[in-house]
Amino acid sequence: MRKILLPLILFYLFGSVSVLAQKVYKFGVVGTNKATFIKSLIKRMTLEEKVGQLNLVLSGGDPATTAQKEAAVIRASKGGAIFNVAGADLARKYQRIAVEETRLGIPLLFGFDCIHGMRTTFPIPLAESSSWDLKTIEQSTRVAAREASAFGVNWVYSPMIDICRDARWGRIAEGAGEDPYLGSMIAAARVKGFQGTDLSANNTVATCIKHYVAYGAAEAGRDYNTTDMSERTLREVYLPPFKAAVKAGALSVMSSFNSFNGVPSAANPFLLRQILKKELGMKGFVVSDYDAVRELISHGVAKDSIEAARIAIEGGLDMDMISNIYRDKLVGLVKQKKVSEKLIDEAVERILLVKYDLGLFHNPYLYCNANREKNDVMTSENLQAALEAARKSIVLLKNDDHILPLTKSGKVIAVIGEMANSKSDMNGCWATYSRSDDPTTILDGIRAAAPDCKVFYAKGCKVDAKEPEDYSEAMELASRSDVVIMTMGEYGWMSGEGMSRANLDIVGNQLDLFKHLQTLGKPIVVLLTNGRPLVIPYLAEHATAILETWFLGTKAGNAIADVLFGDYNPSGKLTVSFPYCVGQLPLYYSQLPTGRPHDEDPKDPYRSLYRDVTNDALYPFGYGLSYTSFEYSNFRVLNPVMTADKGIDVCVDLKNTGSREGEEVAQLYIRDLYASVSQPMKLLKRFSKVSLNPSETKTITFHLNRDDVKFYKEKVGWIAEPGKFNIFVGGNSRDLLKASFELR
Numbered sequence: 001m002r003k004i005l006l007p008l009i010l011f012y013l014f015g016s017v018s019v020l021a022q023k024v025y026k027f028g029v030v031g032t033n034k035a036t037f038i039k040s041l042i043k044r045m046t047l048e049e050k051v052g053q054l055n056l057v058l059s060g061g062d063p064a065t066t067a068q069k070e071a072a073v074i075r076a077s078k079g080g081a082i083f084n085v086a087g088a089d090l091a092r093k094y095q096r097i098a099v100e101e102t103r104l105g106i107p108l109l110f111g112f113d114c115i116h117g118m119r120t121t122f123p124i125p126l127a128e129s130s131s132w133d134l135k136t137i138e139q140s141t142r143v144a145a146r147e148a149s150a151f152g153v154n155w156v157y158s159p160m161i162d163i164c165r166d167a168r169w170g171r172i173a174e175g176a177g178e179d180p181y182l183g184s185m186i187a188a189a190r191v192k193g194f195q196g197t198d199l200s201a202n203n204t205v206a207t208c209i210k211h212y213v214a215y216g217a218a219e220a221g222r223d224y225n226t227t228d229m230s231e232r233t234l235r236e237v238y239l240p241p242f243k244a245a246v247k248a249g250a251l252s253v254m255s256s257f258n259s260f261n262g263v264p265s266a267a268n269p270f271l272l273r274q275i276l277k278k279e280l281g282m283k284g285f286v287v288s289d290y291d292a293v294r295e296l297i298s299h300g301v302a303k304d305s306i307e308a309a310r311i312a313i314e315g316g317l318d319m320d321m322i323s324n325i326y327r328d329k330l331v332g333l334v335k336q337k338k339v340s341e342k343l344i345d346e347a348v349e350r351i352l353l354v355k356y357d358l359g360l361f362h363n364p365y366l367y368c369n370a371n372r373e374k375n376d377v378m379t380s381e382n383l384q385a386a387l388e389a390a391r392k393s394i395v396l397l398k399n400d401d402h403i404l405p406l407t408k409s410g411k412v413i414a415v416i417g418e419m420a421n422s423k424s425d426m427n428g429c430w431a432t433y434s435r436s437d438d439p440t441t442i443l444d445g446i447r448a449a450a451p452d453c454k455v456f457y458a459k460g461c462k463v464d465a466k467e468p469e470d471y472s473e474a475m476e477l478a479s480r481s482d483v484v485i486m487t488m489g490e491y492g493w494m495s496g497e498g499m500s501r502a503n504l505d506i507v508g509n510q511l512d513l514f515k516h517l518q519t520l521g522k523p524i525v526v527l528l529t530n531g532r533p534l535v536i537p538y539l540a541e542h543a544t545a546i547l548e549t550w551f552l553g554t555k556a557g558n559a560i561a562d563v564l565f566g567d568y569n570p571s572g573k574l575t576v577s578f579p580y581c582v583g584q585l586p587l588y589y590s591q592l593p594t595g596r597p598h599d600e601d602p603k604d605p606y607r608s609l610y611r612d613v614t615n616d617a618l619y620p621f622g623y624g625l626s627y628t629s630f631e632y633s634n635f636r637v638l639n640p641v642m643t644a645d646k647g648i649d650v651c652v653d654l655k656n657t658g659s660r661e662g663e664e665v666a667q668l669y670i671r672d673l674y675a676s677v678s679q680p681m682k683l684l685k686r687f688s689k690v691s692l693n694p695s696e697t698k699t700i701t702f703h704l705n706r707d708d709v710k711f712y713k714e715k716v717g718w719i720a721e722p723g724k725f726n727i728f729v730g731g732n733s734r735d736l737l738k739a740s741f742e743l744r
């Protein structure tokens with residue numbers, strides 16, 4: 001009894017929750033029963049206080065000086081969360097207002113975009129997905145969570161888990177590529193990394209999976225554009241990563257900007273209420289994307305902000321990101337009985353639940369520890385994790401005459417290209433809290449890795465020049481070198497939000513300079529720097545070697561040098577198809593068959609093909625080379641009949657036939673040959689990343705069961721139909737061994 005009485009007495013004496021933050025709140029004891037605690041809190045809240053919780057405020061800096069307006073909003077209990085506060089002391093100032101200067105003292109959520117690291121920057125997510133290494137990916141978000149929470153952040157707008165099959169969309173850089181199976185595994189790994197096993201620990205953060213849903217299918221790859229698709233495509237392709245992330249415990253969801261079959265996601269009851277909350281059982285809350293409640297007016301589904309507030313809350317949107325429309329309109333709507341207070345209660349409950357799970361009612365200042373900011377950020381451990389992730393993200397696309405790896409001794413190397421000497425671009429898009437001078441440049445990485453080589457550098461040309469440039473220095477240095485390493489591609493900012501492009505050619509004079517360098521007859525190693533697949537058939541034909549290096553973050557230059565000189569044997573595989581030309585988009589490996597398959601009679605023009613380009617990808621999904629070689633053999637289905645209660649086991653022998661140790665991502669695909677709904681010609685079902693010494697063989701076994709062969713049929717649901725299946729295994733989605741099995 002004394003245990004409870006003493007803090008209560010203290011509380012009434014001092015009126016401050018901070019004294020008692022561990023156990024007692026202004027309205028009572030934070031006990032073990034979360035549901036009761038939250039329900040009783042909601043009962044004590046006025047309508048205005050409840051609506052306040054649904055408002056996400058944009059930070060304007062220090063609440064004592066530049067952000068007095070924001071401070072006033074929070075003091076008036078009109079904000080439940082704040083966005084873009086990074087800094088433990090700053091977070092403490094805001095939290096103190098919420099906790100000590102409001103009637104109920106409900107703590108704030110601190111939201112921040114933490115897409116690929118906080119200060120220690122990891123490869124852009126598309127790059128990191130090329131590692132096919134779930135442990136590495138989980139580890140990178142673990143580090144990001146540690147650093148974000150050290151800066152006072154407890155809620156990250158991450159991971160971005162949109163499937164995308166159209167490289168015109170700049171945001172393809174933020175996701176895990178084109179495949180729902182791999183995308184789902186990665187989504188779950190990222191949620192686990194951020195949220196850890198104990199969300200109430202001071203170094204784990206709540207995730208906000210985004211952008212729900214089908215944002216990556218924006219028509220013509222134009223950002224924010226309409227999405228229109230069958231329910232089958234939604235459920236088979238775009239929804240699975242969200243399902244996996246919710247299952248992994250994701251505690252909040254951000255609705256997407258686009259309209260889905262005519263209804264914007266921010267006010268779409270089918271997507272938010274029916275699928276997300278009811279079917280997937282999402283316990284946490286849904287926040288809109290930036291100002292998206294207001295955008296309901298531009299979408300043409302709300303005539304004014306009052307209407308926008310009503311359809312959004314009815315649609316299932318719990319929190320309004322920065323438009324202030326919920327804050328200003330919902331109270332009136334409830335008072336006029338145009339919106340039921342029950343909807344408000346439901347939304348508040350979801351938000352309070354996340355606050356509870358984060359441990360904020362036990363200690364609102366859990367994430368406001370300035371020492372952690374000093375001790376837990378950019379540690380050698382974090383930097384090592386960033387280096388490992390960066391090495392694993394690199395994809396070797398071409399390596400004629402085994403030009404790579406380069407030897408470290410006695411060579412003269414010409415490094416050419418603007419990106420070779422850029423630090424900030426290595427951070428890529430959405431590096432909101434990264435420092436522009438943290439990354440190691442490619443040039444510095446090369447120099448540090450090969451001190452015995454003579455390394456020249458010339459910019460050669462800008463990435464995006466509009467006028468002719470003088471190549472003489474680059475040509476002169478290249479002519480005195482044994483090998484040319486040329487960076488080519490995009491600036492770091494050229495992918496990400498709002499960065500759609502209708503042309504995906506190499507921009508500026510870069511290709512022209514490459515052609516000039518070719519006249520010297522030297523081997524040219526191309527380092528692609530890009531946040532999306534680019535159109536590179538000329539390079540694919542003429543470069544001696546190509547490394548896809550994306551934007552690899554703080555340790556970019558070191559990771560690239562490690563691969564160039566063979567300290568790390570590349571093992572990345574593309575998670576998105578590279579087209580021959582933009583006209584092929586959207587392009588993905590898991591195409592449905594047509595009535596006129598193009599490969600049955602390539603001379604017949606009345607087939608599903610282009611007259612001017614192949615249907616195939618230049619580099620297919622799953623593709624990536626190594627400095628060693630692998631051979632798949634003896635592919636067998638041990639028990640080729642699958643039934644409702646008996647799965648199948650398939651085995652393949654994988655041999656390292658080269659002379660170096662290496663890692664290979666063995667991929668397993670299936671095709672359902674006949675079904676009541678046409679099925680993809682290949683569909684990834686399993687993969688395994690295996691490390692092999694030279695001449696070593698390992699047998700890889702995969703197990704599949706009936707759930708793995710189900711498909712979605714409209715008005716029926718997920719079903720598996722008996723019949724024959726092909727099953728394939730190999731090192732990419734194109735070059736595969738084939739076997740078969742039957743489902744009875």
Ligand code: BGC
Binds near residue numbers: 210497
């Ligand atoms: C983006 C989101 C992001 C939000 C807050 C929006 O423009 O679409 O991905 O989380 O801004 O920065």
